[in-house]
Amino acid sequence: MSKTMTEIRWHGRGGQGAKTACLLLADAAFASGKHVQGFPEYGPERMGAPITAYNRISDVPCTIHSNIYNPNYVVVVDESLLHAVDVTAGLDPEGAIVINSPREPEELRPLLRGYTGKVCTIDARKISEQYLGRYFPNTPMLAAIVKVSGVLEPDRFIADMEASFHHKFATKPQVIEGNMNCLIESMKEVRGV
Amino acid sequence: MSIRERLSGNEAIATAMRQIDPDVFAAFPITPSTEIPQYFAQYVADGKVGTEYVTVESEHSSMSTCIGAAAAGARAVTATSSAGLAFMYEVLYVAASSRLPITLACVNRTLTGPININNDHSDSMGARDAGWLQIYAENNQEAYDNYLQAMRISEHPSVRLPIMICQDGFITSHAVENILLEEDAAVKKFVGEYHPEHALVGRDRPLAVGPYDSCPYCMEHKVMQAEAMKNAKKVILDVAADFERTFGRKYGFFEEYRMEDAEVALVLIGSTAGTAKACIEKLRAQGVKAGLVKVRVFRPFPMEEIAQALKNVKAVAVMDKSEGYSGCGGPLFAETRSACYDLPDPPKMIDVVYGLAGRDCAVEDIEKVYRHLLKIVETGETGPRYIHFGQRSNQEEVL
Amino acid sequence: MSFQKAENINEQSPWQEMTPGGEIYEGGTSRLTKTGEWRSNRPVWDPQKCRQCLLCAPFCPDSSIPVKAGKRTDFDYDHCKGCGICWKVCPFAAITMEQEVHQ
Numbered sequence: 094m095s096k097t098m099t100e101i102r103w104h105g106r107g108g109q110g111a112k113t114a115c116l117l118l119a120d121a122a123f124a125s126g127k128h129v130q131g132f133p134e135y136g137p138e139r140m141g142a143p144i145t146a147y148n149r150i151s152d153v154p155c156t157i158h159s160n161i162y163n164p165n166y167v168v169v170v171d172e173s174l175l176h177a178v179d180v181t182a183g184l185d186p187e188g189a190i191v192i193n194s195p196r197e198p199e200e201l202r203p204l205l206r207g208y209t210g211k212v213c214t215i216d217a218r219k220i221s222e223q224y225l226g227r228y229f230p231n232t233p234m235l236a237a238i239v240k241v242s243g244v245l246e247p248d249r250f251i252a253d254m255e256a257s258f259h260h261k262f263a264t265k266p267q268v269i270e271g272n273m274n275c276l277i278e279s280m281k282e283v284r285g286v
Numbered sequence: 287m288s289i290r291e292r293l294s295g296n297e298a299i300a301t302a303m304r305q306i307d308p309d310v311f312a313a314f315p316i317t318p319s320t321e322i323p324q325y326f327a328q329y330v331a332d333g334k335v336g337t338e339y340v341t342v343e344s345e346h347s348s349m350s351t352c353i354g355a356a357a358a359g360a361r362a363v364t365a366t367s368s369a370g371l372a373f374m375y376e377v378l379y380v381a382a383s384s385r386l387p388i389t390l391a392c393v394n395r396t397l398t399g400p401i402n403i404n405n406d407h408s409d410s411m412g413a414r415d416a417g418w419l420q421i422y423a424e425n426n427q428e429a430y431d432n433y434l435q436a437m438r439i440s441e442h443p444s445v446r447l448p449i450m451i452c453q454d455g456f457i458t459s460h461a462v463e464n465i466l467l468e469e470d471a472a473v474k475k476f477v478g479e480y481h482p483e484h485a486l487v488g489r490d491r492p493l494a495v496g497p498y499d500s501c502p503y504c505m506e507h508k509v510m511q512a513e514a515m516k517n518a519k520k521v522i523l524d525v526a527a528d529f530e531r532t533f534g535r536k537y538g539f540f541e542e543y544r545m546e547d548a549e550v551a552l553v554l555i556g557s558t559a560g561t562a563k564a565c566i567e568k569l570r571a572q573g574v575k576a577g578l579v580k581v582r583v584f585r586p587f588p589m590e591e592i593a594q595a596l597k598n599v600k601a602v603a604v605m606d607k608s609e610g611y612s613g614c615g616g617p618l619f620a621e622t623r624s625a626c627y628d629l630p631d632p633p634k635m636i637d638v639v640y641g642l643a644g645r646d647c648a649v650e651d652i653e654k655v656y657r658h659l660l661k662i663v664e665t666g667e668t669g670p671r672y673i674h675f676g677q678r679s680n681q682e683e684v685l
Numbered sequence: 686m687s688f689q690k691a692e693n694i695n696e697q698s699p700w701q702e703m704t705p706g707g708e709i710y711e712g713g714t715s716r717l718t719k720t721g722e723w724r725s726n727r728p729v730w731d732p733q734k735c736r737q738c739l740l741c742a743p744f745c746p747d748s749s750i751p752v753k754a755g756k757r758t759d760f761d762y763d764h765c766k767g768c769g770i771c772w773k774v775c776p777f778a779a780i781t782m783e784q785e786v787h788q
Contacts, residue, residue, distance in 0.1 A: 129463065130462070132457075156560030156561070156564055158454070158557035158561050491710055492710070492711055493708060514705070
C-alpha cells in the first residue's frame, strides 16, 4: 500500500448512517482534490445488523477494488459492536481507532483484543442530541475521524462540508446549522488524539 | 472539457443515460442495478430528459418493451441484474435475432442458488450466447465511457445487435469514486441521433419484424446474425478510436497491462483488474515479470488478438468470475484457451475460478495466483488446470 | 440489399441476399405463396343459390373470397386451403365441398 493512501474502515449497524458518513467523507476528500473511494460492505441492508463501509483516500488514483483488511484507521459508530465484531482486525498500530462512546479511551482498550495503537472516543450521541435534537451519530463520527486521521485539512473540511450540506439539505436548510455545530464540536471534543 | 466528479457506477450509468436522453426506458428494479432506474426516474420527473419511462411488471416485460420500442424505431434502454437478466432470457434472443439495437446496463450479480445478491459474472455469462454484444468495465469511469460508446456500436448498420454494458455489482455499482464526465452537448454530439433505416412507426414503407421463419430461411438469418457479430469488431475499434480523439481516453478489445515483457499473466474481466494492477506493481518492484490482459469486449470475443497478446507469455491464469459447471473450467477459460490453440508455442494455461457470489479478492490473493504461475514456469508442470480459489477447505488446495 | 423485395427471396437465396432478422419491407407478401396447392377439398360456389349475404367472406381465414362492389366473386383458388368454413357458415347451401384434383 502506498504511503500516499489512507485506508479507513467503518463499523456500524444498519440504519445508523455509517455508510452515509463514509460517503460524506469521500465527498469531503474529493472536494479537497483527493482521489477517493467510498463503498459499503456489499449485501442486503438489514436494520441493526453489523455493517462495514470503507474509504480509500489518496493523492494518486487507486485501482484496488477489494475490501480493506489492513486499515490505517477504524471508526466504530456503535460501541456495542466491540463485543460482536473484531473491529481492530488488521488495524495498523501506527493508526488509530475512533469509537462512539461517552467513556474514556483507556476504559475501552481492554475490549480491543490487544490493539496497541491509539484509541479515541467521541460522545456522538450527546453532540448529536444537543445540536440536532435526535440521535444521528454519523456527522460527529465523520468530524472525529477527520480530526484523528489528519487526512484532510480541518478548515478546508469544515468549509467543504458546509457547501455540501447546503446542497444536500437544500429543501430543509434549518438542519444545516445543527449539522455544522456537530462537526465543529466533535472535532473539539474527540478524546485520545 | 471533462468534468471532475465523484459518482458511483450506477450514478455514472444514469448520468450517461440522462446525457443521451433515449426515447424509451423500460424500468424494473432489481439490486444492484435498482439505482439506475431510480436516478433516471428523477431525471424524468425533473424534466431533464424527454424519455418515455415505462414501468413494467417484470424483466421479461421490460425487455419486451424495449423490443417493441426499438422495432418502432426508438432508441430503447433498460438496466438489470442477475435473476432479472435470467428472466429476460427468452426475449434476449428475440431482441438479438430481430437485430434490434437495444442498450442494457447489466450490473453483474450472481445467479441464485443458494440465495445471494453479491457480485460475480454468472448472469451475463449465462447470456453470452444470446447474440448480444458484451462490454465489461473495470471501474465507474469505464462503465460510463463504455455506455457512451454502446449505441454507436450497436446501431451501426453493419452490426444492428443489442448491447450489454456490464459492470461489477456493488464493487463498482455502489462504490463512489472519482470520475471524469463529459459535457452534455459533447456527449450528445458523440453519440448522435438514431435514424434506423427501417422502423415500424413514422415511415411510408411498411415493415414486418420478427416473422415466423421456416427451415429453408432461418439458418441463413442466423448466419447473417453471426456475420454481424464479426462485423462488430471493426465498429468497436472505430468507435473507440473516435472516442479517444474526442475525449482522450483509449479503449480496445482488452487492456494489456505490463504485457510488453510479461512471463506470467492473468486474463480476467472487471473490477479485479484494478486489484491485479496494484499487485503487478508490487511484483514488478521485486523483479517479477507479471502482466495482465483485462478483457473489455467478451462478445464478440477477440480471439486472434488475445492469442497475439499471450503468445510470448510462459504461463497464464485465466480468472473466471463465474462457474460454467462444465466440469473443466469457466467460460473465459474456454474462450482464451481455444484462442491460444493455434499458437505455435502456446503458454501453459490454468483456470482459476474465484470471487463467486461476492467472495472478495484482495491484492494478496492475486499475488498467490502469480506465485503459482511462477512455480509452473519453474517446474514446467502445469498441474491441475481447473482450480477454485478463495473457498474454505479441509484439505490442501492448489491455491 | 436494404430494401430487398420479398419476391426476390426464395429457398435458393444465399444468406447475403436476405434481410436482417427476416424483416419484410412490404405488405401483402402472402400473395407470393400459393397456399391453394395445399388444398385437398375444394369449395365450389353456386352463384344461383348465393343471396350475397356475405357471411362467408369475413369467415374465410385466408381472405380467399374476393368481394368487389359489395358482392362476392368466385374463390381465389391460388390461396384457398379448402378448410370448409365458408361451406359450414353458408345459410343457403350455395357452397359445396368437392374432392380436389390437382393437375
